[in-house]
Amino acid sequence: MNETQTFQLDGEDIPFAPGQSIMQAATAHGAYIPHLCWHPDFAAHGSCKLCTVKVNGRFGSSCTMAAQAGMSVENRTAELDDKRRTLLQMLFVEGNHFCPSCEKSGNCALQATAYELKMMSPHFDMFYPDRPVDASHPDVLLDFNRCIMCSLCVTASAEVDGKNIFYMGGRGLLGRRVHVSSESGRLGDTNFALSDRAASICPVGVILPKRRGFAVPIGERKYDKAPISAQVKERV
Amino acid sequence: MTTAMNAPVNLAAPPPRKLRVATTSLAGCFGCHMSLLDIDERILTLLDLVEFDRSPITDIKHCGPCDLGIIEGGLCNAENVHVLREFRNHCKIILALGACAINGGLPAQRNHLDLRDVLEEVYQTEVGLSHGGIPNDPELPLPLNKVHPIHEVVKVDYFLPGCPPPADAIWKLLTDLLAGRTPTLGHGLMHYD
Ligand code: SF4
Ligand code: SF4
Ligand code: FES
Secondary structure: OOOOEEEEEOOEEEEEOOOOEHHHHHHHHOOOOOOOOOOOOOOOOOOOOOOEEEEOOEEEEOOOOEOOOOOEEEOOOHHHHHHHHHHHHHHHHHOOOOHHHOOOOOOOHHHHHHHHOOOOOOOOOOOOOOOOEEOOOOOEEEEHHHOOOOOHHHHHHHHHOOOOOEEEEOOHHHHOEEEEOOOOOOHHHOOOOOOOHHHOOOOOOOEEEOOOOOOOOOOOOHHHHOOHHHOHHHHO | OOOOOOOOOOOOOOOOOOEEEEEEEOEOOOHHHHHHHOOOOHHHHHHHHEEEOOEOOOOEOOOOOEEEEEEEOEEEEHHHHHHHHHHHHHEEEEEEEOHHHHHOOHHHHHOOOOHHHHHHHHHHHOOOOOOOOOOOOOOOOOEEEEEEOHHHOOOOOEEEOOOOOOHHHHHHHHHHHHOOOOOOOOOOOOOOO
């Protein structure tokens, strides 16, 4: 039997190949499911929970759940988007996100997702954690204030670059963030290179090339032009 | 005022009452107020609909009963908190205008530093400065240990992000509010930077 199988995402038929996750099938079809830790090139990490959908009435992470024929999946409902907005607000107050002085602004997946979900304020009290900046590498700056613990750099450095430069570490709400695996903990003491896959994978403004500032004018940056939900295909 | 039941009634609708608006800049740079002025000639339309109470535009020093209070900037000293409370007590609706009011913004980037260290560096040890000592005039409001966004101190009804929010976003929000609609921005007007 070679008939294409489908499931329903907010009432729309989404075709899928056996083995694809709900997220993979939706993305291939151009349908947007909010997400932060999932990246089309890597296995799902399943940690941010932004991609939570309701499958036949029950909550599940669309990046880790296999698509099955006939599933009925709720995605952009007010109920789910409200919960997603709360997750985003927690990420914003647990780090230090000062977008006006962030080089990633306009090209940042966290920021663009917050716009998409109409996050007007952080809602919660701010934590203002004390997090360092690592400028020890000649070509790359690390600003840990903005890490959302998606682990994409960890995976990219291990699986693509074969270097294992990053790991998730630290304890507690505010201590946990990405760390550098050299003995000193400094990026300058690793063989990290600007050409590494891990150097361009960070969805937010942690891993940034040095000596590049406001290269793209405001108004022409990735998410100035169209909302993240309208750029699904470009990501694949 | 009471009217006798059968007194003649003026059937022409009275002109709608102008809404009273107060504005202030707390720990902000006045950039948000500049952006408000950037609505250009639309300010004339606005003035048909609103009148300003306490505001840097009027120089009225204290806030009377208002429909809308617009707050730029976060809280970096005791006076900021005092003014914010005055606004909340007198305004039916409070709008947090811009990044600093919403998350502390640029001033909050001092929050991971010790306040004494900051003052000592700025007033005493930094090369090239006059080293006059940390100012201690009783007229000066005491700085807070950390800079805070305004929603940590009072209830805030609406938030308009941006550093500063674009004039078109301010215009959209004000006209939505004046028309009694829930304000919406949409892509292009919603910016955190
Ligand atoms: S990482 Fe994104 S959300 Fe955080 S400050 Fe930078 S642009 Fe803003
Ligand atoms: S540094 Fe960036 S890519 Fe790495 S875990 Fe943090 S947010 Fe993710
Ligand atoms: S995208 Fe699925 S959990 Fe992060």
